Amino acid sequence: MLNNPFKKTKYITVSQQALRKTEDTLETKPSIPNGMWVKCDGCGKIIYNNDLEENNKVCTQCNHHFRMTARERIEFIIDKDTFEEFDKDMTSDNPISFSGYEEKIRRMKENAGINEAVVTGRGRIIKEDVVICVMDSHFMMGSMGSVVGEKITRAIEKAIELRLPIIIFTASGGARMQEGMFSLMQMAKVSAAIGKLNEEGLLYITVLTDPTTGGVTASFAMLGDIILSEPGALIGFAGKRVIEQTIRQKLPEGFQKAEFLLEHGFVDKIVGRNELKSTLKKILFIHNRSK
Known part of the structure; x- marks a missing residue:
């Protein structure tokens, strides 16, 4: 059985210019390597991994010991x-x-x-x-x-x-x-x-x-x-x-x-x-x- 056969469907058209802009944005978006940042289990802050290593794996924000x-x-x-x-x-x-x-x-x-x-x-x-x-x-x-x-x-x-x-x-x-x-x-x-x-x-x-x-x-x-x-x-x-x-x-x-x-x-x-x-x-x- 058809469900709501007279319902109007809206179609969104995207111009080629908009598609190219999106592709350009994706290409220029910086790539962040895995493991560069870590979330602290103590305070929930995001810490730069190098800073954490330099501080002997102790959070600089809350003193949580990893x-x-x-x-x-x-x-x-x-x-x-x-x-x-x-x-x-x-x-x-x-x-x-x-x-x-x-x-x-x-x-x-x-x-x-x-x-x-x-x-x-x-x-x-x-x-x-x-x-x-x-x-x-x-x-x-x-x-x-x-x-x-x-x-x-x-x-x-x-x-x-x-x-x-x-x-x-x-x-x-x-x-x-x-x-x-x-x-x-x-x-x-x-x-x-x-x-x-x-x-x-x-x-x-x-x-x-x-x-x-x-x-x-x-x-x-x-x-x-x-x-x-x-x-x-x-x-x-x-x-x-x-x-x-x-x-x-x-x-x-x-x-x-x-x-x-x-x-x-x-x-x-x-x-x-x-x-x-x-x-x-x-x-x-x-x-x-x-x-």
């Missing part, structure tokens, strides 16, 4: 040409034959440019020797599998052998479900290694970055002699919604943010990224001179 890769953080925090990496080629197996796990690890290696969710090694922070572990949220959200636990444990043992302090930068979504119980075992293994480090009287500093959650928070992240955090970092065990559903109560504003944890005694100090290297230098200097 996440860094492990390589970026090492380059930022460790003196140039002093970093010596440990266990670089160690990679994950598939201990419980989880479907698709090998392929996911392969993609992560290609995308993140590292073999696992943590990079470990030794270097200097303003001429102070240190062993360092840096977790990377860009590799499976920094989840802690057997290789992550093994690399951190070996780094702690190396710190004991070399009689050096150790700094661990945490960034993790928690235990890696694709490895089941093998992942959960790493909580006890790393914590036991830190216990040995403590018996030797060596310094252990943790720097909590966004996000630090799950089994990492429940183990070695909170065992530092000194616990620092970057501003605004998400720090906790279970997610906010899970806790609210369990206790049937509304949680306070800013719950699980670094500032909330500082107020309640879980964190010793919140340090902005641009002051972090000098702050670590001071701590290491005081510790080394007091031995």
